[in-house]
Amino acid sequence: MAIAKAERLMNLALCLLGTRRPLSKRELRASLEAYMEATTDESFNRMFERDKDDLRELGLVIETVENLDGEVGYLARHDSNQLPPITLDAEEAAALGLAASVWQQARLAGAASGALQKLRAAGLPEDVDPYATHGALEPRIPVHEAAFEPLMLACRDRRPVVFDYRKATAAAPEPRQVEPWALECWRGHWYLAGWDRDRGAERVFRLSRITGKVRTRTGAFTAEVPDVVRVRETVARWAGESAERSALIRLRTGCGYPLRARATAVRPLGDGWDEVEIPYGHGLDALLVEFGPDVVAVEPAELRADVIDRLRAVAKG
Amino acid sequence: MTTSRGNRPANAIDQTRRMLSLVTYLRERPGARVADVARAFGITGDELIADLELLPMCGTSFRGGDLLDIDTDGEHIWWHNPAALSSEAAQPLRLAADEATALLVAARAVATLPGLREGDRQALLRATAKVETAAGETAEASSRLSVTFESEGGVFADVDRAISEGRRLWIRYWSPARDEVSEREIDPIRLVSVGHTYVEAWCRRSEARRTFRLDRVAEIRILDEPSEPPRIEPRDLSAGLVQPSADDPEVVVEVGPAGRWVAEYYPHDAAEELPDGGLRITIRTPAPESLRRLALRLGPDGRIVAPAELADSARGAAREALAAYGEDGDGLFDAAATTGPAAPADPAGAGAAPAGA
Numbered sequence: 001m002a003i004a005k006a007e008r009l010m011n012l013a014l015c016l017l018g019t020r021r022p023l024s025k026r027e028l029r030a031s032l033e034a035y036m037e038a039t040t041d042e043s044f045n046r047m048f049e050r051d052k053d054d055l056r057e058l059g060l061v062i063e064t065v066e067n068l069d070g071e072v073g074y075l076a077r078h079d080s081n082q083l084p085p086i087t088l089d090a091e092e093a094a095a096l097g098l099a100a101s102v103w104q105q106a107r108l109a110g111a112a113s114g115a116l117q118k119l120r121a122a123g124l125p126e127d128v129d130p131y132a133t134h135g136a137l138e139p140r141i142p143v144h145e146a147a148f149e150p151l152m153l154a155c156r157d158r159r160p161v162v163f164d165y166r167k168a169t170a171a172a173p174e175p176r177q178v179e180p181w182a183l184e185c186w187r188g189h190w191y192l193a194g195w196d197r198d199r200g201a202e203r204v205f206r207l208s209r210i211t212g213k214v215r216t217r218t219g220a221f222t223a224e225v226p227d228v229v230r231v232r233e234t235v236a237r238w239a240g241e242s243a244e245r246s247a248l249i250r251l252r253t254g255c256g257y258p259l260r261a262r263a264t265a266v267r268p269l270g271d272g273w274d275e276v277e278i279p280y281g282h283g284l285d286a287l288l289v290e291f292g293p294d295v296v297a298v299e300p301a302e303l304r305a306d307v308i309d310r311l312r313a314v315a316k317g
Numbered sequence: 318m319t320t321s322r323g324n325r326p327a328n329a330i331d332q333t334r335r336m337l338s339l340v341t342y343l344r345e346r347p348g349a350r351v352a353d354v355a356r357a358f359g360i361t362g363d364e365l366i367a368d369l370e371l372l373p374m375c376g377t378s379f380r381g382g383d384l385l386d387i388d389t390d391g392e393h394i395w396w397h398n399p400a401a402l403s404s405e406a407a408q409p410l411r412l413a414a415d416e417a418t419a420l421l422v423a424a425r426a427v428a429t430l431p432g433l434r435e436g437d438r439q440a441l442l443r444a445t446a447k448v449e450t451a452a453g454e455t456a457e458a459s460s461r462l463s464v465t466f467e468s469e470g471g472v473f474a475d476v477d478r479a480i481s482e483g484r485r486l487w488i489r490y491w492s493p494a495r496d497e498v499s500e501r502e503i504d505p506i507r508l509v510s511v512g513h514t515y516v517e518a519w520c521r522r523s524e525a526r527r528t529f530r531l532d533r534v535a536e537i538r539i540l541d542e543p544s545e546p547p548r549i550e551p552r553d554l555s556a557g558l559v560q561p562s563a564d565d566p567e568v569v570v571e572v573g574p575a576g577r578w579v580a581e582y583y584p585h586d587a588a589e590e591l592p593d594g595g596l597r598i599t600i601r602t603p604a605p606e607s608l609r610r611l612a613l614r615l616g617p618d619g620r621i622v623a624p625a626e627l628a629d630s631a632r633g634a635a636r637e638a639l640a641a642y643g644e645d646g647d648g649l650f651d652a653a654a655t656t657g658p659a660a661p662a663d664p665a666g667a668g669a670a671p672a673g674a
Contacts, residue, residue: 005329010336010375017406018377031378058334059413059455083409086451092444095437099424100359108419114334115416117358119448121341122409126357139427139510141464155461156414171574171594185464188511189581208581232465257491257498257535290610291496292634296641308642310616314635317620317628 008034012051013060017081022065022073058114083122090125098139105143108152142188145207150214151192155180158225160197160217163210173211178203179221184231193231195223202226204234237282247280248298255294259287285310335360336368336375337410340385344407348393369394377402417452418459421445426464430473430510466510472531473508475539476516480505485544486518489536490529494607498535503527504544519546565601568608568627572596572619579611579619597622609634 011032015023029035029044038044052062052074061080065073088096100116103109120126147163154161161180164173179195189206196203250273251259260266265277275298278284285306288295297307335358342357343349355365369389376384386397412420424445428438449456479486486505491498503518506526513530520527526549567586572579574594589597602608605627612621612631621628 004371006332006336007371007374009329009333010371013333013337014375014377014402014406018403054330054333057413057415058330058337059411059416061411078405078408081408081410083411084451084453086447088444088447089440091436091440092447095427095441096420096424096444096448099427099441100420102423102427103419107415108422110331110334111413111415111419112423113359114331114338115412115420115448117335117338118410118412118416120357121338126353138507139430139466141423141426142511152462156418156458166577168575168578182461182463184462187513206581229461231463254498255496257496257533261532261535286614286616289616289635289638290614292609292613293637293641294496295638304642308639310613311635311639311642313617314613314615314620315632315639317632 003034003037008032008047009051009054013055013058013076016055016060016062016074016076017078019075022063022067022075024067024071024073026071028074083118086119086122088119088124093119093125096124102139102141103143104140105148107149108141108143141185143185143190145190145210147192147207147210147214148183148190150216151180151183151207154214154216155183155192158221160219160221161214162217163214164212165205166209166211168209176203176205177217178205179223179225181225182229182231183207186232186235191231191235193229193234195221197222204231245280245300247278247284247300247303249276249278249288250274250296250298251276251291252294256291259291259295289314332368332371336372339368340372340402341407341409343387343394343396344399344402344404347399348395350393351389351391354394366391377406412448412452412455414455414458417448417456418462420448421452421456421459422462422464424448426466430466434477466514472534472537473514475537476505476508476531479539479544480507482539483544485521485540485542487538487540488529488534491533491535493533493610494604496610502540503529504546506546506549519549562603563601565603566605566624568600568602568605568624569622570598570600570608570611570615570619571622572598572615573617576615576618579615583611595619606630 011034012028015028015031025045025048028048029038035044035048038047056062059081060076062074062076063080065075067073096116096119100112103112116124151161153159159180160177162175162177165176166173177197178192179197180192181194182192184191184193189208192205192207194203194205195201246264249259250269253268253272253274256276259276259278263276263278267275269275280300280303285297285303288297288303288307289310297304339354339358342354346354351362351365355362358365366389369387372385372387374384383401385401388395388397424441427433428441428445433441476486478484486503487500488503489498489500501523502521503516504521505516505518507517509515509517509528513532515528515530517526517528519525570579571591572595577596580588580596580598583598583600585598585600587597587599591597600608605624608621609627609631612619612628613634621631
């Protein structure tokens, strides 16, 4: 039976952590049972390179050193792999316990637990139920988008990407070349901010509109990464939440709570209708039409015309 | 078998990560109890036993023969040769970039939750700062990821208080299906944040479990009566809040390219590509009439195909609405200029949890 990958990685990690001098590939191959089983140099080399990458992903700093004979050796020095001293009290430990449980994405959920386990090994207090002090609160970070993981890695490693992207209104996706800066989750959806190379400008992308695979490209970023990347402000503007104008509508009494919730003024007209002032941003026409005959757009004329157009389209079926 | 980084088996990585911490932890605690260690590591007893079966096959020396002699009788864990691992090799390991990112991004997001008690928030902020310091430069990449939870502040605080004090709530709640705000008394069970924040509760009016979205709560009061929800299994929400059942009626919506957002907002059974770049979307819902607002919102960008009554109802509502503008809704000429795309950040009725409909 093939030796479990976890066993192989664990042995390699312990060898590299336990040694005081660099170990050559030859020595490692002769000491790990899994490597001894490799039938060709090529398959051993491939396995070894992949294992080293995996251990580095787990945070291990592995140094490559050339010895006097020109042979390459590897070791994981204690001083560069040691967690600096950290002392957390029971309350802090419980708070981190809650935070570590919110990811609904396999890689980040695993990484968050891993972080907590390392802190646990370093003495993080454990006699507290993480939920007990936080009452009934169960925050979760949803990640449904397949593009999330490759983009997270590309943001982390600052690597350019290409992907097919379908704009909200476009029938077909088109390829985009992007230098990814940051990902942000707002209202349960993930967005990417970055530099769009073809347009030569900053753009925000919604991950659910990325079709197909995200591919990384070699080479460095060409545009400077801003100190602060604002994703939410851009998305809120799309959502019509940064309206500068105001509209006047009539609303049947008791109807349209979401419109009332954002109204700046409500005046009962006494005939079963209220007159309501509401911020006029992108998409207000479509929102008003949702309420059918219970809302009438009064002004501006442009909004009124847009609402009538939409209603006509629905009436035609 | 899998060679690409993205889809390698995650469990071998997670298990290795865990075992490295486990040896550090066990070295300090001879005779540790299986149950305690499993709890400390957030794993099941079986997972821990699997780790303990693997560890004796691992060792530090490239010459071999220095395997970790760790065993368990199922209750306690014994390490017979702790010297097999030097104290230096058994030091707690620094955080990896992904570990620091996962923990810090989540901690910063949770700290912004309006319902978090102030003491807990302060503890979380202190812990975050300490972890940032300990992580050092590996914490840098964590600024490239952020999460904002929605914050219906006042409502959240009242629900949270009612839950911790075990009291019933009176709410006025907007139901998108009927565009109506109605009063009800609920016994809150828990708060859930998935994009929006919801309270899961026992609704005294419908005598059933309901999920209420906090931004649809128009008014809230904590009552003196005790909250007495019946003992029910918490719903497993990992598959999403809206979980239509197979018996729910189907609604079929056809949208043009500008209406593709529907597939992003409404959980659906199927979304079939249409030749014009649009989609034919099949949605299952216990309350098909609640989708009339969707048909209206779509305007020129889509229409209900089935059931016919629902399509008729949407057309009827549009005609009635047009009457208020002095149009009879019949003999319509082509509306030449339609407005731009109206993909919403959040259509009022979308993702409607099965809340007191």
